[in-house]
Amino acid sequence: MRQIVLDTETTGLEPEQGHRVVELACVEILNRRVTDRHLHLYLNPDRDSDPEALRVHGLTTEFLSGHPRFPEVARQLVDFVRDAEVIIHNAAFDVKFLNAELRRAGLPPFTELCGKVTDSLMVAREMFPGKRNNLDALCERFGISNAHRTLHGALLDSELLGEVWLAMTRGQDSLLGEASDEAADAGAGAAGAHGRFDASGLPVIQVDEQASQAHEAYLDGLDKAAGRPCLWRQIDRPVELEAHEAAG
Incomplete structure (x- = not known):
């Protein structure tokens, strides 16, 4: 199955309080290799980001006001993730925001648009119980450089998570594959x-x-x-x- 690594940045923590997605990125993995194909969108949320969120991603209201609103580009996301396994770190957070945005656009929930959703944070917690398993900690654990990650950014974080995911899943199930x-x-x-x-x-x-x-x-x-x-x-x-x- 084709795999997509996805990340979002938002104006706050709760879509029920009117918070919105301001950045969305998807990076493609085929045959256990990150390809050159990706989707990267900045989105106009029609509101300010909470101060805490702004400190995390640095995307100002002025900058975002010049970009499209989610319904205008929703089909790009739908087409990119269709039938793929989507890998998200702390998937519950991103999926609840995506579902809220898709609902406003008159589209089905995210899990109905892709093949499946895999939470890489849950996988990491099973592999490394009792340890820190955020993206920075996993990059350090697997020797992946994140020195250029001064602010959170959806595209950069998706690219780093793609490398982390490949490192986490190096195990080989079978030498013979699926024989008849x-x-x-x-x-x-x-x-x-x-x-x-x-x-x-x-x-x-x-x-x-x-x-x-x-x-x-x-x-x-x-x-x-x-x-x-x-x-x-x-x-x-x-x-x-x-x-x-x-x-x-």
Whole structure:
């Protein structure tokens, strides 16, 4: 499923009190790689931001007054997230604001427009219980530079969260992927009377160029996190590893 990382900035904390979305950004992930495709909108909320919110995002009423109102650009959001898994940090906050904006525009709730919503904050809390799991803390934990994040901005935060999400979800579920039931049965039936496994019954899956590039990108991420070639590359390319260590 296509994935979209989404973030918003708002005039305050509660849409029930008339607060509005002032900035919205979506960043696309395909095949576990952030693409060049994104959606970034500044929005005229027809009101001032609370002082606390203004200190966070720095988007003044004067600046926002020159931008479109949400109903004018709502279809851009609908088209961008259609059928995708949308990843949001503290999703309940953003979704309640999006639902309020969509309702004003005469459109269905956000969860009816996309494939699913995944809360990356909840995932982080399960992975790192008892620790800080805001975006800055996760960037620090995974070695992702956020030095340029002096103010909160929806596009920058979406880009950072995209990197964090890929780092958080590096686990590999299966080496074989989703083999057919027939292939699985063949593999299971390949065990002999003494329980020895005969690999000749397993399917041979050829790797195409796209899968190979995705694999290399995955290994690049492991190398970056570890600060050296990962175990897979140590096994697969021992000569290159020795040269790398000698050069270091």
